[in-house]
Amino acid sequence: MLNSLARASVSKVTDPIGRGLLRSGLTPDLITIVGTIGVIAGSVALLATGHLFWGTMVVTFFVLMDLVDGAMARARGYGTDFGVVLDASCDRIADGAVFGALTFYAFGQGDTVLGVAGLLCLVTGQVISYVKARADSVDLPIGGALAERAERNILGLVGAGLAGLGVPYALDVALWLLAAAGIVTVVQRLVQVRQAAVRAAADPTRHRTGRPAL
Template sequence: MLNTFARSAVSKVVDPIGRWLLRIGLTPDAVTLIGTAGVVAGAVILFPLGHLLAGTLVITAFVLFDLIDGAMARARGYGTPFGVVLDATCDRIADGAVFGAIAYYCFTTGKTTTGVAALLCLVSAQVISYVKARADSVQLPIGGALAERAERNLLGLFGTGLAGLGLTAALPILLWILAVASCLTVVQRLLQVRASYQRQQQANP
C-alpha cells in the first residue's frame, strides 16, 4: 500500500544517484546484490547480538538500494527479465534474514511471544509474495494490498529501532500489528486472485 507513495516521494532523490552509479560502471543487478548482502549482514550479525539500533540503521541504509536499482534501470532506459527475478529473489532473502534475525534475538532473550510474531511476519511475507508471483504467472493481475514490503520494512525496522533506543514495548506491539496485517493480507491476496479469475471468466465465457 505504501509502495507507490514511497517510491514516488523519493524518486527525485534516488534518480540522480542511479544515474551517477551507472556512470561509474555499476549495473542495477550489482546494486541489488550489494543491497541484499548489506541487509543480510546487518541483520544476522547485529540483531542476534542485541545491537538493535545499529542493526536498524545498517539495514535501513541498504534497504534504500532497492529503490536505487530501480532508478538505475529507469535511467538506463530498460530493465531485464533476469533483473526482475533477481530483485524479487533478493527481496525474499532480505525479508527472511531480517525477520529471522529478529525472531532469533527474541527467542534467545526470553521474548517468546514476540519471537512468534516475528516468525508469523517472516512466513506470511513469503506467502504474500508467492501468491502475487503465482497469480502473475497465470495471467491473473491483482492490485495492491494491506501489508506489502514497504509496510513490513517500516513497521519491523521502527520496532527494532525504537527498542534499540530503550522503548522496548514498541517491538512486540509493532510486530504483532504487522503479523496480524500480514496474515490478513494473505487472505486478501487470495480473494484478489479469485476476483481476478472471475472477471476473466466473465470476459471470456
C-alpha cells in the same frame, strides 16, 4: 499503500543517484546483490545479537539500495528479465534475513510470545509476495494490499530501532501489529486472486489456462 504514495517523491532523490552510479560503471544487478548481502550481514551480525538500534541503521541503509537499482534501470532506459527475477528473489532473501534475525533475537531472550510474532511476520511476508508472483504468472492481475513490502520493512525496522533506544514494548507492538496485518493481507491477496479468476473465467478471449487467447 506506501509503495504507490511515495514512489514519485522517492524517485526525485533516487533517480539522480541512479544516473551517477551508472556513469561510474556499476550495474543495477550488482547494486541489488550488494544491498542484499548488506541486509543479511546487518541482520545476522547486529539484529540477531541484540544490537537493535545499529542493526536497524545498517539494514535500513542497505534496504534503501533496493530503490537505487530500480532508478538505475530507469536511467539506463531498460530492465532485463533476469534483473526482475534477481531483484524479487533478493527481496525475499533480505526480508527473510530481517525477520528471521528478529525472531532469533526474541527466542534468544527467552521471549516465546515475541518469537511467535516474529515467525508469523516471517511466514506471512513470504506468502504475501508468493501469492502476488503466482497470480502474475497466470495473468491474474491484482492490486495493492494492506501490508506490502514497504509497510512490513518500515514497521519492523522502526520497532527494532525504538527497542534499541530503550522504548519499552516497541518491538512487541510492531511485530504483533505486523503479524496481524500480514494475516489479513494473505487473506486479502487470496480474495483478490479469486476475484481476478472469476473475471478471467467470464472473459471469452481467454483459454482455460487463464492466459489470453491469441
